[in-house]
Amino acid sequence: MKAAVLKAFDAPLAIETVPDPVLGTGEVIVDVAASKVLAYAGEVLSGKRGYLITPPLVPGAGGVGRVRAVGPDAVQLAVGDWVFCDPTVRSRDDAAAPSIILQGLTAGDARGLSLQKYFRDGTWAEQVRVPTENVAPLGTIEPGDAARWCALGTYLVPFGGFLAANLQAGETVLVNGATGAFGSAGVAVALGMGAGAVLATGRNQQALDDLVRRFGPRVRPVRMTVDEEADRQSILRAAPGPIDCVLDLLPPAASAAQVRAALLAVRPYGRVVLMGGLGQDIGVPYGWLMRNCVTLHGQWMYPRDAIGRMIGLVRAGLVKLDEVEVTRFALDDATAAIDHAAANAGPFKVTAICP
Structure with missing residues (x-):
């Protein structure tokens, strides 16, 4: 061959x-x-x-x-x-x-x-x-x-993250790094799984606007400035209510501050899943994590049964490959x-x- x-x-x-x-x-x-x-x-x-x-x-x-x-x-x-x-x-x-x-x-x-x-x-x-x-x-x-x-391989990665987070229909989701290939797929997958609102963060305003154009008002774009506290406040202002789940898909070139800006915006008892390529420690405050009972989960790829389930989402028209x-x-x-x-x-x- x-x-x-x-x-x-x-x-x-x-x-x-x-x-x-x-x-x-x-x-x-x-x-x-x-x-x-x-x-x-x-x-x-x-x-x-x-x-x-x-x-x-x-x-x-x-x-x-x-x-x-x-x-x-x-x-x-x-x-x-x-x-x-x-x-x-x-x-x-x-x-x-x-x-x-x-x-x-x-x-x-x-x-x-x-x-x-x-x-x-x-x-x-x-x-x-x-x-x-x-x-x-x-x-x-x-x-x-x-x-x-x-x-399908691109959509499966964030799908694995949302399965790890036990995403429920109607919840408010934050996709951190939503303007890349995996992050934008994460926005599509979250909506397909029934998220009530998806906060989409990124530095590329044109790409953020395109997500809103494609998927409508359930997408809440947040343009990041790489000022940790200012970005966190922008996220909280854009959220329609408490943020139930954060999925981080930032690339290797991102900083720990960009991860923390989103991670620390999650509600008490919320869930955070890390799937990006960051090559440094993120410095999560021990006391905050403990007192707020936040679940922090690392996830590489997806479970085997995710593939058939993702194919089902596509076949049902909930995730559209014609995009x-x-x-x-x-x-x-x-x-x-x-x-x-x-x-x-x-x-x-x-x-x-x-x-």
Whole structure:
């Protein structure tokens, strides 16, 4: 099969013929129709981000395709089924605290390196081998919509955060960092789950205005100035009432003050979920956290059952994939796809490689 191969960090991708993946028990082979290209893929493949991957490998975290072959333990999947390939692979030998990797992207920690070496090849190839539990049926879709369904991976991240927060219909939600790809998806997901109001924070006024245009008055935009106390007061003024839940999705370049501005605005007995990329301590006041009985939860990715539930939200029209602008590239043009994704990052955009 043809694949894009990273042979060393900061080396050009090689488009070449590699052996077809071999099916094992507990695994599925999928013919890849489309795979999303992350905006920061170039930083990963250059080694700049320091992700735990070991070249050579085929990059590509998740995608959409059709089942080519299933192992003997699959009881519902059938050859030809349209499926979403979830890159969030968990070790099977420790149910209480499994190691997690993102197939084709990174191990979560040193424990997961051996798992990453086995499932290291991702979806920038004509075929991919994935664990059976990581294949989610999509139902019938048009082949031309495969790239749009890749956006599922973006929506699933904040969905995992809201599930961790036990978001309830009618609650007031704050999405911190709402103008990026994951944050804007978080606004859409919160509304789809029935949030009464969504406070959307960000520094880009145009992007905030666009969220209101897309989703209406349940979105309450808050333009941040990176003055912690002033930003917190702006959040509280925009809120229609107590803030029940905060989901932080700020990127690595953000500051601890930007996180605290939102976190400390949550009501007593409220919930805060951290899913962003901040690389520093945030300095939450111990006494405030204790006396207000606030739940602070770290969440990486999402539980397995979230995928089927998110597909259900899309099928019901509660989360709309037609909001997504898609740009497609052939596998031979994988390098151009990486450059395009970096230059065109932002809300409701997908750059996809379509083998």
